[in-house]
Amino acid sequence: MTAVQTPRADAPAEASAASKLIDRGKRVVSSNPSVLPTLAAIVIFVAMVIYGEVAYGRIVQYNTLSNLLINNAHLIILAVAMTFVILTGGIDLSVGSVIAISSVAGVMLANAGWNPWVVILLMVLIGAAFGLASGILIQYFNVQPFIATLAMMFLGRGLASLLSTQPERLADDSPILWLGEQFKVIDGEKVNDVVVTPGVIIAVLVVLIAFFVLHRTRTGRTVYAIGGSENSAALMGLTVPRTKVLVYVISGTLSGVAAVVYTSRLGIAQNITGIGWELDAIAATVIGGTLLTGGYGYVLGSVVGALVLGLMNVLITRDGGIPPEMTTIITGGILLVFVLLQRAVTSKRRT
Template identity: 65%
Template sequence: MSASHTLAPISAGPAPETRTARLSSLWERSQTLLPTLTALLLLFAMLIYAEVAYGRVFHSGTMSSLLVSFAPTMILAVGMTIVIVSGGIDLSVGAVVAVSSVAGVMAMNTGVNGWLSIVLMIAAGATFGLIAGVMIQVFAVQPFIATLAMMFLARGLASILSTTPVMAPENSPILLLATDWKIIDGPKVNDFTITPGLLIAVLVIVAAVFFLHRTRMGRTVYAIGGSEASARLMGLPVARTRVWIYIISGALAGLAGVVYTAEVGGKAQNVTGIGWELDAIAAVVIGGTLLTGGVGYVWGSIIGVFVLAALRLIITKDGTINPEYLTIITGAVLLVFVLLQRALTRRKQT
């Protein structure tokens, strides 16, 4: 009598279609990361060139100085990333920095509590963002036009408040944000120091990464940028999210005004922030965020900020290059990355 044996089915591994889909997904993801990786390679190349040509670049003092001085730009770039990922634009952030700075310092000089003044500076920026968001969502105004109007309004209000620099009181708490914290005690003046303002910028970056990738509203931001119609069909809160996007951008512009005012010793003036919105947009695009929306990374935008910082470092250390060329070089780099984005987008569509 023979016993019958049943053989367990042998797994043949994932189906070819599954492997193909995974490889296709990996390839598409690598394409979206290509501009960011290119920016990272460009950053390292520029820093290495500066070290070889001029020296004292990879020094604690130089690195900490760059980080501290570009903290406001990092904060602006975070807000601009959220806006551009949603398919919008915000041209008002530079002017909002100016008006929030001037208004906040003047409030301190009239006896308003220093900490309350700082909160009011951030709230002022959020108010400009709220107005822009309502114009865009409720009245269907194009983001370019709505934020351009806010830019002129904010810059005009800053000039009405004061056409001459105003100084914060000597005991103002805003000055504490520029306190040097020595992290590495280097030889001579080669110390690595940070400030509370830089720490605020780092916290904003971390919070923005969590917001965009770990919250429902953050995923809605990507969905709006990818396809607003699809986002609506999925039942996502498009209207509310779009208004919040501009409120966040405005609030971060006000916060950047706080950090910058502290960095320059409490001085505020109506001409602060001219062109900063363009720096923020350039950093975001160089970092790999698509101007059409739907794709972008906060960390990529921070790499873009460092690319701009490295450009400025090279021009400063060289000494023979006209500072006005910084704008031309930035424009050329931005053009290259826009063309790279365009090529990748066309390849993806085909």
Template identity: 65%
Template sequence: MSGTSTTRERRGADLSGAPTAALTSTSSRWTRAWGRSQSLIPTLAAVVLFISMLVYAEIAYGRVFHLGTMSSLLVSFAPTIILAVAMTIVIISGGIDLSVGAVVAFTSVSGVMLMDAGVNGWLAIVLMIVFGALFGLVSGVLVQYFNVQPFIATLAMMFLARGLASMLSTVPVHAPDDAPIHMFATDWKLIDGPKTNDLVLTPGFFIAVLVVIGAVIFMHRTRAGRTVYAIGGAESSAQLMGLPVARTRVWIYILSGALAGLAAVVYTAQVGGKAQNVTGIGWELDAIAAVVIGGTLLTGGVGYVLGSVVGSLVLAALWMIITKDGSIKPEYLTIITGSILLVFVLLQRALTRRRAE
């Protein structure tokens, strides 16, 4: 009897503990889900801001939800999107790349001058991307093997690239009329709407789309992408897990430089094959702003490529509003961008502190 009684008591204890365990498991899952959702809040806020800006512009000025307006917006900001993707990967790893704007200038000027010198146009385009990758390689080596802070290493590359671009030419240079780089700005009419309400995109825009898709796959579906997140989250832990930290970090900067060269190809095509040494001034700041607005933490380890695309579109919508208004001075764009950036930095700070608590 005593054995039977003991067995019943144990069963009762197991049954009474089962609901508690289930509740604990459910609570744990909700806690993890809430933790993940918190990292999405800045990105969702950026989406809401972007839609609100478009709605405001439509009500105030009209013809915003217009195929011609939207296609022009997307095409003009294709280089910014490419740079934002590159900056996202770098910042997620815990670094920064201040050289991308200057690299755009150097690769643009050098590529066009090569075309003018008779070099095959397609080869010159490839060399523009290679030149950008070389700047990234130097930055990566300085950061990884010489323990130079990313800010200082890429700042040095920024001055170097800008100086080299100025040495090559201080006046605008133009690519030959038959250069293949012009093909990247060819208008592709995808929808023939009434009264010029056409959806017209360019190969340069689709290059930006392919870069975004490739970056999403790379960051979320490959071991190298997960290593980037691990480096930004806790480099020492990544090393203890045996991840290739050194190699990955160097490749991150190589990729950033190569994408800057690709952005130079797209932008040079957009402006009719013209290149000059002052191109890209401040573009690195626009890319960083897009990345932060899109929800990527400047401390590394957390971020989304698609969020940075949304951040770029927020900047594009802001530029469109200022252009359509006409009474707002262009220099206010910098002030408004800085204000939006400050709000999102404070939002990230509050969420990070709350998650830590």
């Protein structure tokens, strides 16, 4: 008597569940194509993690991921700042110079005996002042964002050089250094620990607050509306002038916060600090899925973009045979791919 083999009952169910998941993903992308670049950034980050683990090892472990966050906390903050600006269809080229002037001024004031908390506040206020100046030039004097923030970039860099052309170092007992001190959260095997710094906690808080503002407040909806169509936003009665100035104030303020986080980690400030960081922030924001034309983008996507750039530096360092100059070339290639992807998304959205 021949035995009859019955098919597994759970196989069709598993196939059906996978099919439903794929169909749901397709519906999400088709109904909202703007999420495609962000999903692509997440896929690239996961692929880089897998490649790094296979090729070099010791990537998927506590200390590597902790260092990735610690070393890129300032870039995450800058990416969040740039997200606000780019969502309105603008640009901010001054963030790197703001970090230079804020950090140099802050270290000099701290070494002169000023209260450290007052120094930190002044570093943030310096950034806010630069952002306010950019916003007023753009909104009330009709200066193009590129030109206005370029002027602020030269002004910030010049003032930093005027203050000091030599590296300024915080005193070893400066309380500001506490923001860069590492605290063990999970005690792993040997040196494989989960560690954080107050700077990382600040970056996480910045991301959470920015997410809430953009997605849960009237100000956030106005930011998206301005990027979609500034004229339409004005006709709807939205506070366009105030919001446009506000996004540059936010960008400058967060640049000051990034200066505090970066300076506390290294304990040193220079007039050349932050050169090219505005481009890194723009790259992280674009890689994270924020459209350069404005109106579409996500804070969490910008965070992923910043981590992609940070992990790329880790992998290049681990390889040892790749010249450091390749970082810029690879970043340019990734950015080009995402710009082309954004063009495709924009065309599909119009269709």
